[in-house]
Amino acid sequence: MLRAAIIGLGNIAQVHMAVIDACPQAQLVALCDTDPGKKALRPELPFFADLNQMLAQIQPDVLHICLPHYLHLWAAQQAAAAGCHVFCEKPSGLNLKEALQMAGLEQQYHVRTAVCLQNRLNRTTETMRDLLSSGKYGQVSNLRANLAWHRPEAYYRESPWRSWLDKAGGGCLINQALHTMDLMPYLLGSPVIALKAVCGQVLDYANQVEDSATLSLQFANGCPGLLQASVANGQDEAVSFDIQTEGGRILLRQQGVWVDDKDGLRLLASDRPARIGKTCYGDSHALMIERFYRAVETEPLSVLPAQLPEDCRYASAADALEVMLMLEASYRSAATHTRIELEDLYEQTLQEQSAAPAQA
Numbered sequence: 001m002l003r004a005a006i007i008g009l010g011n012i013a014q015v016h017m018a019v020i021d022a023c024p025q026a027q028l029v030a031l032c033d034t035d036p037g038k039k040a041l042r043p044e045l046p047f048f049a050d051l052n053q054m055l056a057q058i059q060p061d062v063l064h065i066c067l068p069h070y071l072h073l074w075a076a077q078q079a080a081a082a083g084c085h086v087f088c089e090k091p092s093g094l095n096l097k098e099a100l101q102m103a104g105l106e107q108q109y110h111v112r113t114a115v116c117l118q119n120r121l122n123r124t125t126e127t128m129r130d131l132l133s134s135g136k137y138g139q140v141s142n143l144r145a146n147l148a149w150h151r152p153e154a155y156y157r158e159s160p161w162r163s164w165l166d167k168a169g170g171g172c173l174i175n176q177a178l179h180t181m182d183l184m185p186y187l188l189g190s191p192v193i194a195l196k197a198v199c200g201q202v203l204d205y206a207n208q209v210e211d212s213a214t215l216s217l218q219f220a221n222g223c224p225g226l227l228q229a230s231v232a233n234g235q236d237e238a239v240s241f242d243i244q245t246e247g248g249r250i251l252l253r254q255q256g257v258w259v260d261d262k263d264g265l266r267l268l269a270s271d272r273p274a275r276i277g278k279t280c281y282g283d284s285h286a287l288m289i290e291r292f293y294r295a296v297e298t299e300p301l302s303v304l305p306a307q308l309p310e311d312c313r314y315a316s317a318a319d320a321l322e323v324m325l326m327l328e329a330s331y332r333s334a335a336t337h338t339r340i341e342l343e344d345l346y347e348q349t350l351q352e353q354s355a356a357p358a359q360a
Ligand SMILES: NC(=O)c1ccc[n+]([C@@H]2O[C@H](COP(=O)([O-])OP(=O)(O)OC[C@H]3O[C@@H](n4cnc5c(N)ncnc54)[C@H](O)[C@@H]3O)[C@@H](O)[C@H]2O)c1
Pocket: 007, 008, 009, 010, 011, 012, 013, 032, 033, 034, 035, 038, 049, 051, 065, 066, 067, 068, 069, 071, 089, 090, 091, 116, 118, 159, 175, 280, 281
């Protein structure tokens, strides 16, 4: 049995708590939040306002990080340095530089570091990925994704970090559409090599971060892509994908995968509805967390995340680098009105990282 602690007891922590309670390999042993009122969530558990005190006194095996984005890397570094495995909510940092540091923790401290890209494990994602990799539908000639959600002003006022660039790193792309962006190259099995983005605000909330964005993408296999994301819609719609292939269209609609080919339009698979939290979180937190605990419990650290057996394979901080590079490129492109070549940006960031003085 692995001993789990959570830092950051806001919206998403409720999902982590429920999943840990139901996970056979895990026991929740402590909580941490700077807001003392959050102790009431689980009054029977030791409660800390300070992460390092919790790590020293409780010595948990796994720390779940459910904090504002600007604190993810800091918390992961403290935990890893204390020999504690890390299960971090997305994103894996405020920007690509932080994501690279997060990805280095596994080797630096000999711990496992997961990033919660839970939608990779949705039944619909697996169905679309299997269909595309089977080759049955031939080449993909276009990939379009759409996210239209509703975030009222109160969402930003109740947790003001969400509206500030230095605390969130951005708006609808890093906070809401990150999962959708992550799935685009993941589904195609081909990385994005270049993109151009516009980001802006169509809501009158006085936020620093964007509420709407459009990305034009170029994948390495030659396929073009388009992502439209906005939290300015009047309601939350289900994320949609339109994948045009030689053999027909593959569609994600209302959490279901449809194919439209020579045999007509039919439904192939549907996701389970979310059992805990908002519908848009999906139902795969439990799967990702359970896989991580299985990996920590049963697999030696010498087995790298990509080599783990399927039922232990979690999204590692290294897996999260691709979407963090896409995000960095999007924000740079929007700021400079230029097309960004992702390999150049990655190399440049690595060089800046190695030239920077080592962090304590
Ligand atoms: N995977 C998903 O589908 C999904 C869904 C929602 C949110 N998230 C992610 O989860 C994270 C948290 O988002 P949220 O909406 O739950 O945030 P939130 O604002 O609701 O909660 C953050 C909590 O952290 C606490 N906190 C702040 N600074 C702290 C510190 N120094 N030490 C201890 N506690 C501190 C706050 O008091 C608050 O309780 C974000 O990274 C977000 O992107 C992921």
